[in-house]
Amino acid sequence: MLTKTERLILSNQLQILKALNLGDGDYYDEKIKILQRGYAHYYDQVLDMVSDDIPEHISDEVFLILNMFRALQLSFEEWDGQEQPEASRPAASDMLSAKPGQIYPEILEFRGFSRHWEFQHFSFASFVIDEDGQYEEFSRPEGYDSLRPMLPQYRYMLRQWSLTGRKQALSLEEVRFITSLPDADAVRLFSRQRGQNTAN
Structure with missing residues (x-):
């Protein structure tokens, strides 16, 4: 009432x-x-003219994802030009590297969220980029509807990024690690390295 x-x-x-x-x-x-x-x-x-609140944990996750892609892109630009193993390029729809060790610029592109399945993430990211003016490097004239769910892949990448300490300046090996398919040995390696860095 x-x-x-x-x-x-x-x-x-x-x-x-x-x-x-x-x-x-x-x-x-x-x-x-x-x-x-x-x-x-x-x-x-x-x-109905007023939307429900977007929970803070969703906005926090969007910021984390955008910060991760910013770190990946800036770091890759620093290392771009180094030789990489030859491999066929993945389809444009592929998010994670088709072959371990191979990095493509397309893999580092923020593709948005599914407007249908991930609407709150989609809505908040659209506002942050277009209206609030943050993360202008991710602006997309076609909008931010990925047309398919992206959160499972983004969350996998966030877990990988967290194992590096969520560094902003990443080595080429760390960029590969975050964007490559799961590798148990690599996960153990980065977990051990992070533990040593924390101890020091």
Whole structure:
């Protein structure tokens, strides 16, 4: 239920939006009438204009993913030009390296999130990049809908990145490690190295 004060505030806000010609006037008239006349049955139609809160753990995960891709891209630019093993290029849809040890620029590209399956991640990332102006290097004219779920692959890469201490300046070997398919020996190696660094 909405109090009379809440209804009045919302009604006034909608009248302002209507006066500014931000959308269909009839659309706003309908919402204003619902509020002014107290048609509680239809309040959900008015409140649907406001999305549910995006939990902080989701926004934190989006920032982590964007920071990881920033670290990968900047680090790879520093090391680009070093010889890499010859291998056929993976399909554009592949996120992780097709062969261990091979790095392609496409693998380091942030592809967004699935608008259908990962909407809250998609929505928040779109705002952070396009509206808030952070991470402008990831701006995509076509938008941030990956058309398929990306979180399983991103989370795998985040686990790999965490084993390096979430470093911003990564070695070429660490870039390979984060973007390559699972390798138990590599995981043990980086876990041991991180433990030694922490101990020191």
